[in-house]
Amino acid sequence: MKRANRLRTTLPLNGNAIIDRNEIRSINLPATEQGCFPMLSREQIQELLLPITDPETGKSLVEMQLIRDIMIKEDRISLSLVCLETDETKRMELEQEVRDRLREGGAENVHIRLRDATDHERSQLNQRETTGGEEKLKGHAAGLEGHGLISEDSGVHFIAIASGKGGVGKSTVTVNLAAALARRGKRVGLIDADIYGFSVPDMMGIEEGPVVEGGTIIPVERFGVKVMSMGFFIRENNPVIWRGPMLGKMLRQFFSDVAWGELDYMLLDLPPGTGDVALDVHQMLPQSKEVIVTTPHATAAFVAARAGSMALQTDHEILGVIENMAYYQCSACGQKDYIFGRGGGAKLAENLHTDLIGQIPLGAPDNHVSEPDFSPSVYKAGTDTAQLFDEIADRLIIKCE
CATH class of the missing domain: 3.30.300.130 (Fe-S cluster assembly (FSCA))
Known part of the structure; x- marks a missing residue:
């Protein structure tokens, strides 16, 4: 008989975030x-x-x-x-x-x-x-019991970057946050856990793939960050047509079969929403913490509340909310225009009982293909936006350490 394996959970409203499209109401008392x-x-x-x-x-x-x-x-x-x-x-x-x-x-x-x-x-x-x-x-941690990287005494701080919906810049935030932590002298790993919509290799300008030595995968290093992604194993941008259990198996391999070495931080770029991979990560890493990415728009904040509610229901601390595309700043006069509205990130943080730890402006990095370290999405050290990510990294370090 063909198996129909599914990841199952219930998300009752009692004691969790009650989401209203017009207003994100406060989370009820336990x-x-x-x-x-x-x-x-x-x-x-x-x-x-x-x-x-x-x-x-x-x-x-x-x-x-x-x-x-x-x-x-x-x-x-x-x-x-x-x-x-x-x-x-x-x-x-x-x-x-x-x-x-x-x-x-x-x-x-x-x-x-x-x-x-x-x-x-x-x-x-x-x-x-x-x-x-x-x-x-x-069997603790869904088949990864005893693995040094995920053991509670490993000293590695796991931070999952989540969003309620796609298109809010979650992956852009993830790669820049990883680069910022590396600039702060931290040993950083990054898992592109968005297995259906992997984008981290392209965003970081990674053209080579990982190598295998003695049956162990050596992650690709870029901007001081060790990176693993499903994108390294898919040819010609073919779609990944897998069910939940297969996704979980691949994710476990990213932990068990990769030589990460000594790390201070491991960032996980989660898929949008609250599906199988997010549940697997929460189950595998009970000690992981979470950052929620949203835009100022009310609908994006409304949907992001679901990701925050899921983190709370599975007992994962929310380190903060990052509001991406918070404003557009004119390079000539410095005036800020709030294209997508204002206040969505702050309201979401308030109702998830956490902090708004950063607001990132709308705009692409001023990078050029001719540069040796070209990346489409990673802001150069010293630029205004990179400094904003440095400040967010500092806040996360204080919260984690």
Whole structure:
């Protein structure tokens, strides 16, 4: 049977951003502050889920360690459900049973991520069946457990750059922020996680691809930033026609199969919206923080609130909002014209309970193809816009360190 693997989550309004097209209203108080059920502990969650059995083996999901990555904060519970079952209907029934039991225990805001068991995990299960061993399955961070780069004590600060919609300049902000952090002497990596709409290599003027040494990919370095992108592996701008699980697998390879070396910061250019890749990143990197990019326009800020709400629901700190295309400044007289309106970024930051950490003007870099370090989108060090990105980088460094 053909699998229909999907990443699933619920986005209930209770305790999260309520979005109105005319006004982005403030985020409600967490449910625990409104007199709802007290939050369950990890042990209570496991106790509630203990009776649920895997359809394929008939054994308890908890005893088989197929309930992973339990995260608890205020009124929110998120977890991963590792599936041995391939039948989509049975998978959905299993997910619903987990959700129902947690709700019976008082958990109203539940996020469940379904993922397939890897071949290694299936092999471990079979080995336990034949030997009677009690070795526990690993699986934190969606198959990247124990990887030095993403371990909580690695010292790497992960910052995901997100937006609610395309066309707001999120990738432009990402590459310039990465370059600004490098100018501040930081060791920076950049993953172009916008796997459908990859653009980072072109924006940074990267013409060569990564090399492979001993089965490990060496990232391309540009402007002091180590870069990996799906664009390195696609010929002639062909479209990527993949489903969610394949996207997640590629993203995991960007962490596991790339020789990043020592890093201080890892930036991830997320796809617009709140789809599979964004969910994968939130699940793989529970310690990552987020920056939301918007324009001053009310509609862009309205849609960006969804990305911010998703970050809060998955317990990821929002470091701030960057308002791109905030104004156009005349090069002759210095007058600012607010072409897309004013206040969208500030209002969004206020309602996400974070800071407006930068306003970037509308305008292209004054770069020329004849220059040895030509890039279509990275502003030269010392220019007015580059200095604005330097100031944003300084603010992020203070927040992270």
